Amino acid sequence: AVVSTQSAHYGRGLYSKQKLLGSPKLALHALCDGVSDVIPRSSLAALTAEDLRLMLNGSGDINIEMLKQITTFINEAGPSEPQEKITRFKKWFWTIVEKMCVQEKQDLVYFWTSSPALPASMEGFQPSPTITIRPWSDHQLPTANTCISRLYIPLYGSKTIFKSKLLIAIKTEGFGFV
Numbered sequence: 001a002v003v004s005t006q007s008a009h010y011g012r013g014l015y016s017k018q019k020l021l022g023s024p025k026l027a028l029h030a031l032c033d034g035v036s037d038v039i040p041r042s043s044l045a046a047l048t049a050e051d052l053r054l055m056l057n058g059s060g061d062i063n064i065e066m067l068k069q070i071t072t073f074i075n076e077a078g079p080s081e082p083q084e085k086i087t088r089f090k091k092w093f094w095t096i097v098e099k100m101c102v103q104e105k106q107d108l109v110y111f112w113t114s115s116p117a118l119p120a121s122m123e124g125f126q127p128s129p130t131i132t133i134r135p136w137s138d139h140q141l142p143t144a145n146t147c148i149s150r151l152y153i154p155l156y157g158s159k160t161i162f163k164s165k166l167l168i169a170i171k172t173e174g175f176g177f178v
Contacts, residue, residue, distance in 0.1 A: 060117050062105035064098055067129065070122050074132045077155050081136070085155060089133055092159045096166060107170040114146035125149070141169040 075086055097108065110116045112129060119125050129149040137154040138161050144151050156162040
């Protein structure tokens, strides 16, 4: 049998469509069903692709003001540490973070939460980020428990040491997870 050029194009189109859409069709339907179990389809209808991307991935732009609003501090430095040291610690932390470049902020958030991005809104951050202030040590690096979005940072003797230790911790691949 002789196959015309038109038939060959049509056949290749059907073959391509089957390879691209046919094989993953069941998986895509299951994914859609799972999403619609959590989010009504009527709510999804109004979303743009960018809205959905932000919901799923968060924003790569690290909003420090939002992070400040939702972060809580737990003082485990000990009752003998004066409150002004704890206040200074918090000020140093936010000053250091505000001066970080975009990549360092993303590295910090990844180290802290195991996600390189923040959720699009404060409501999307579960659990809320926490910083546990540990007893004084200029030799220990910060650590993190990403499952509960918690940083463990010792009180440092200077802002320079604080910044240095924090940057080392967030740049070291695979280090710091508790």
